[in-house]
Amino acid sequence: MAGRVDEVAAHAGERGRVAHCYRMLGSITEAEHVAARTTSLATATLECLARAAERPLPTDLGEPSDHPEGELHQRPEVTWLEPIPDEFGDGRPIGLDLIAALQRLPARHRAALVLTDIEGWSPSQVSAAIGSIDIEEARSLFKPLPGHAADQGELLDRYREAFEQYDVPSIVQFFTDDAIWEMPPFTSWFRGARNIGRLISTHCPAEKPGDQVLIPIKANGQPGFAVYMRDPADNVHRAFQLQVLTLTAAGIIHAVAFFDTTLFDAFNLPDLLAGLPPHLYDGSPRPHVERLHRP
The missing domain is CATH 3.10.450.50 (Nuclear Transport Factor 2; Chain: A,)
Known part of the structure; x- marks a missing residue:
């Protein structure tokens, strides 16, 4: 029984580090990689700071288009913000608009804000981990859009x-x-x-x-x-x-x-x-999607 409890705790700890790293990096791919390489939020934060770069959404790069019928342009060279599956949630805020707003902050401001306002660290703990930073300045720069408010x-x-x-x-x-x-x-x-x-x-x-x-x-x-x-x-x-x-x-x-x-x-x-019914709205059963196995 003790071994099972330890396994569950370890899994919860890694899931928490994935969520933390995702808030820092805006990428589920990178967050999983960093979380697997580290054993604490402090080391994970330092690893994220070494990698941190802004991951925008298109709304961060310019004004809205007035020509929906016009040509659409891609910028594949941009490291775009990614979503995170809910299975990695840790019970703390992780909405897409919040993550996008965090990505607009300088990396150390982002780290300080995540550690204090989301992880609950004290300013002295933050300073010991990443150095002194003005948390009030970070808060003044943090401007998320209205987030998700209703499930219908x-x-x-x-x-x-x-x-x-x-x-x-x-x-x-x-x-x-x-x-x-x-x-x-x-x-x-x-x-x-x-x-x-x-x-x-x-x-x-x-x-x-x-x-x-x-x-x-x-x-x-x-x-x-x-x-x-x-x-x-x-x-x-x-x-x-x-x-x-x-x-x-x-x-x-x-x-x-x-x-x-x-x-x-x-x-x-x-x-x-695979295996879809010929007509989705003729009373045939909805398609069942086999989830992939996560190693």
């Missing part, structure tokens, strides 16, 4: 069905008038439900119902979907994007569609869906 299961079910039916007018109705849609590594981002609809109508490769399949996920303590798109060449659904949604009682206020399909592995999701 029925809304999410209808949103999922609207996407799978490729019903753009219905999709638009789920977004608030000032909602934001962004999709790294594309630098263009869009504000407003109408512009989001124009974007999807113009650039989404879906053409008809069934071309897209959405699998619910939880990321950053928020709802989202893994989107699979039909490949017409061989009629299979391949990994396309991960959507992370920010909801309020009024509807969806922010959607980030991550087009880095290597993130599907972090969420234990396959690269393609």
Whole structure:
């Protein structure tokens, strides 16, 4: 029994370090790597500071686009912010808007803020670990956007069905008038439900119902979907994007569609869906997705 307790404690400790490193680095890939190499928050923080670089979202790089039908430009050289699966949560704040705001801070300010306001360290403990830093200055620079405030299961079910039916007018109705849609590594981002609809109508490769399949996920303590798109060449659904949604009682206020399909592995999701029913809305069972085994 003691061995099992020790194993559970060790796993919880590593999960906590993963969440801490993710707040520092904005990358689940790097966070797992650092957490596996370190044994305490202090050493993990120092390792993160040695690696720290700003990981932005498109909203950090410029103004919204007024031309949803226009050409979309990518910047694959940018190290973009990544989402984190909820399985790595440690019970402390980890919302996507909070992580994006942390990424805008200088690295040592970020570390001081995370250690004091999230991990609960005292200023003297922070100074001993990373050196003296003005925590009040860090707090004054920290400006997160409104975060996730409501889980609406029925809304999410209808949103999922609207996407799978490729019903753009219905999709638009789920977004608030000032909602934001962004999709790294594309630098263009869009504000407003109408512009989001124009974007999807113009650039989404879906053409008809069934071309897209959405699998619910939880990321950053928020709802989202893994989107699979039909490949017409061989009629299979391949990994396309991960959507992370920010909801309020009024509807969806922010959607980030991550087009880095290597993130599907972090969420234990396959690269393609097999065994789908010929028609998703003819009463056939919903597709069952086999999660990948995490070593």
